[in-house]
Amino acid sequence: MQIIQRIPVKQVLTEASRQKLKDRFQGEYGRLKQECEQLLFEQKKLEKKREFSKIDVGKRFSAEIKKRKDKMKQSEQLLEQLNVLPNDSELVIDEVESLVTIEVGDRFDEQVFDPQIIIKDGIVIRAR
DSSP, rough: EEEEEEEEEEEOOOOHHHHHHHHHHHHHHHHHHHHHHHHHHHHHHHHHHSOOOOHHHHHHHHHHHHEEEEEHHHHHHHHHHHHOOOTTOOOEEEEEEEEEOOOOTHHHHHHSOOOEEEETTTTEEEEO
């Protein structure tokens, strides 16, 4: 039997990876902020049109804006962690899905509950 499993991707912090991650998280934050501003602009534009209900437009746009603001908070938290964690610490930076084959007789707790991918300076150093 095959199942789909989410696997965390961890980055071992070095000076080089720390700077790349800072740039990445700051870029994501800026992009998300710009998207929020664009959504607010589009919301105001649609609210002025009579063919759409202000309430429906407001609900839909506020849900999208909330998603982006949540991601912005996540980027801020990751940036804070980057500033606090020492070199050689592991930081979860992503999550991927993997297809896992489970057979009769497999140790379920080992196969399913502790998979992870560890990266150092862009190179996978461990995958389990």
